[in-house]
Amino acid sequence: MEKIQQVDLAMMLDARERRSFRQRELLEQYQRPLISFSMNIAGPVKNTPLIRRGFTEGRRQLLERIREAGGKILFQEETDEATGCEGMYITDLDEQKIKQLTCAVEEETAAGRLYDMDVIDTCGNKLERPAPRRCLICGKPAKECARSRTHSVAELQEATGRVLKESLDQSDRNIIASRTVQALLYEVCVTPKPGLVDRNDSGSHADMDIYTFMASASALWPYFASCAETGMESAELPAPETLKRLRDPGKEAERRMYRMTAGINTHKGAIFSMGILCAAFGRLAPQDRYDPDQVLAEAAAMTAGITERELHGVNAETAVTAGQKIYAEYGIAGIRGEAEAGFPAVREHGLPVLEEGLKSEKSRDEAGRAALLAIIASTPDTNMIHRGGIALQKKTAAQAAEILKNNAYPDADTMAQLNAEYINERLSPGGSADLLAVCWLMHFLKEERA
Numbered sequence: 001m002e003k004i005q006q007v008d009l010a011m012m013l014d015a016r017e018r019r020s021f022r023q024r025e026l027l028e029q030y031q032r033p034l035i036s037f038s039m040n041i042a043g044p045v046k047n048t049p050l051i052r053r054g055f056t057e058g059r060r061q062l063l064e065r066i067r068e069a070g071g072k073i074l075f076q077e078e079t080d081e082a083t084g085c086e087g088m089y090i091t092d093l094d095e096q097k098i099k100q101l102t103c104a105v106e107e108e109t110a111a112g113r114l115y116d117m118d119v120i121d122t123c124g125n126k127l128e129r130p131a132p133r134r135c136l137i138c139g140k141p142a143k144e145c146a147r148s149r150t151h152s153v154a155e156l157q158e159a160t161g162r163v164l165k166e167s168l169d170q171s172d173r174n175i176i177a178s179r180t181v182q183a184l185l186y187e188v189c190v191t192p193k194p195g196l197v198d199r200n201d202s203g204s205h206a207d208m209d210i211y212t213f214m215a216s217a218s219a220l221w222p223y224f225a226s227c228a229e230t231g232m233e234s235a236e237l238p239a240p241e242t243l244k245r246l247r248d249p250g251k252e253a254e255r256r257m258y259r260m261t262a263g264i265n266t267h268k269g270a271i272f273s274m275g276i277l278c279a280a281f282g283r284l285a286p287q288d289r290y291d292p293d294q295v296l297a298e299a300a301a302m303t304a305g306i307t308e309r310e311l312h313g314v315n316a317e318t319a320v321t322a323g324q325k326i327y328a329e330y331g332i333a334g335i336r337g338e339a340e341a342g343f344p345a346v347r348e349h350g351l352p353v354l355e356e357g358l359k360s361e362k363s364r365d366e367a368g369r370a371a372l373l374a375i376i377a378s379t380p381d382t383n384m385i386h387r388g389g390i391a392l393q394k395k396t397a398a399q400a401a402e403i404l405k406n407n408a409y410p411d412a413d414t415m416a417q418l419n420a421e422y423i424n425e426r427l428s429p430g431g432s433a434d435l436l437a438v439c440w441l442m443h444f445l446k447e448e449r450a
Contacts, residue, residue, distance in 0.1 A: 005082040006044040015083035022077075026088060027122055030075060033095040035102060036118045037062065037087040042156035046084040053286060054164045055085035057171055058105065058115045065101045066091050095119060099127045106133070110167030114160060136163065169232055172289060175448060176281050177225035180274050183440035184217040184267065187433055190368030192415045194376075195422030196433050203419060204387075204428040208264050216257050216266040220274075223253035227275045231282025239301035242279050250275055269335055269434040276302055276339055277441065290449035292351070292442035300342035307333045307340055322386040330390060334382040335431060343438060345379040350439040353408075358443070362409050370409045371439050375432040377401035383430040392425065 019036065026034055039046070039055055063073065066089075075090040091098065102117035109115075113136050119127045133142040136159045137151050145151060151159075188210055191198040202209050226249050234242045253271045258264070280298035281289050288294040311327050319325040323334050338345055350371040357367030376384075377400040384393040403410050403418070422428070 004045055004048055007046055007083050008044070011083055012046075015081065015086075019086060022088065023120060024124065026075065026090060027120065027124060030090045031122055032074065032090045032092070033098055033122060034120045035062070035087075035089040035091070035098060036120060037089070038084055038116045040114050040116045041084065041160060043153045045157075047080070047082055049287060050161065050164050050168075052080065052085055053168050054111050054114060055087070057111065057168060058109075058117075059087055061105045061109055062089070062102065062117065065105060066093065066098075069093060069097060069101060071097075095121050095127060099129075103129060110170060111163055114163060136160065168286065169229075172286065173225045173228045173232075173282070176228045176278050176289075177221050179444040179448070180224040180278060180441055181217050181221050183437045183444060184220070184270060184274070185214065186364065186368065186440045187437035188213040188217075190365055190372065190436070192412055192419050193369065193372060193433070194415065194418040195428040196430070200416075201419075204423050204426050208261070208266060212261050212264055213266050215260045219256045219260040220253055220267065220271065223249060223256070223271070224274060224278045227278035228282040231279035231284075233282075235283045239283065239298065240304060242283055243276065243302045243306070246275050246279055269431060270437055273335055273339060273343075273434055273438060274441070277438065281445075290445045292445050293347070295442070295445065296342045296347055299339055303336070303339040305340070307336045310336060323382055326382050326385050330380075330385070332380050332382060332385070335434070338379070338435070343435070345375050345432075345435050346438045346442060349374040349378040350435055351442050354436075354439045354443060355446075357409055365412070366409045368436060368440075369415050370404065372429070372432055372436045373400040373404050373410065375435050375439075376429050377404060379432065379435070381429045381431040384427055384432075388425055388427050392427070396422075396427065396429075 019038075023034055023036060037055075037058065039051055039058075041051060059078070063076075066073065071091040071093040073089060073091055075088070077089075078085065078087045093101075099119045102119055106112040106115050106117060113134065121127060134140065135142045135145040135151070137155060138145065140150075188197055189199055192200050193203065195204040197203055197205055197208055197210055197213055199210060227246060230245050230249070231242055234245060250271055253275070254268060257267055257271065276299050277295060280295050280302055283298055283302075284291075284294055311324065311333065314324045315328050316325075319328040323336075326332050326334065333340070353374040354367050354371035357370055358364070362370075377397050380393060380397070384396060388396075399418075403414060407414070
């Protein structure tokens with residue numbers, strides 16, 4: 001655990017002097033206005049993992065707004081010391097535009113009252129704010145509260161911690177929900193895929209197309225955000241307790257899906273698997289949320305024992321659903337077993353192929369197709385078994401492995417031919433498609449962490 005260091009007045013004065021010296025150097029070198037960003041933290045503790053995350057989020061907000069305004073970052077420098085995190089930035093925007101952007105970040109974002117973004121002109125003068133900063137606790141002008149010491153250091157520290165945690169958790173919920181929807185959309189867009197809906201055709205599905213999937217995916221954003229929130233709220237409880245709390249929201253998500261698709265099942269499997277992963281993300285400590293290994297392991301902890309609980313005693317006479325019948329006859333647990341094992345099809349097969357392809361500059365189509373085949377080759381797809389029987393599923397798994405053996409990233413013609421064969425047999429690897437979406441999500445988490 002990181003040791004938290006307290007600072008004294010001498011340390012803060014020394015840091016201020018070093019900051020001022022560096023500012024003068026950069027103004028002289030670039031002859032452009034300078035942004036100096038630090039955190040407004042009361043008390044002797046100026047740097048903790050939570051404060052550091054707040055600084056990182058503030059930096060992201062600032063740089064995004066500069067780019068949105070058409071500005072270029074000419075210089076960027078950050079330091080991380082016991083006296084606090086500091087950043088200095090130079091852009092090609094004029095000083096008034098820069099001040100407008102920094103004030104917007106400070107005033108419009110949840111943690112903005114803790115951001116101190118000074119804009120310094122080429123003469124070394126700070127640009128004044130158009131309106132005074134407001135107190136973190138009471139909302140009155142901050143200078144008045146500071147001058148009269150209206151609030152104790154303990155009160156300010158408590159408010160700081162609360163604002164940072166709430167704002168950063170909200171940011172994380174938005175990110176995981178957006179990235180999950182993106183993963184579902186990337187999965188359906190990978191083209192061509194065997195027996196599945198893609199940009200070219202509907203595969204073996206006469207009742208849906210790519211627009212059906214887009215409508216369904218777009219409706220699920222609130223569900224994924226709520227799953228992450230459920231994970232955060234139940235993080236101190238045993239992991240399986242979080243899974244129980246997903247049941248009712250999952251049912252509502254299915255109803256939303258059916259409303260958007262006029263009764264067509266596009267994402268029922270993804271509602272289960274992605275909901276678990278979003279909740280697992282929320283359960284983790286903030287510094288671990290963007291680590292795919294941690295997320296997959298937490299998903300396994302949440303679903304521990306699910307196969308035994310839900311399929312215990314199922315036999316040929318009592319089985320009702322296709323999944324139950326396959327489990328009764330072949331002992332294949334499907335997505336329940338995948339989740340309980342921490343998604344080995346993703347961790348060991350699909351994700352490494354996807355990322356190696358992207359790393360070697362294969363297109364998203366090429367990398368995604370290969371990852372899908374790696375999953376089909378390695379993991380029994382219960383949807384394939386349901387549609388074509390166990391023998392045909394094994395045949396297609398061997399076929400996928402042979403294609404990858406001959407070419408690690410098969411071309412579109414090979415995949416189009418495979419699609420024609422699947423359509424002829426009415427096969428659809430829907431379970432594998434859901435796992436491909438999980439691969440995309442894990443890849444996106446790594447992008448966020450970087």
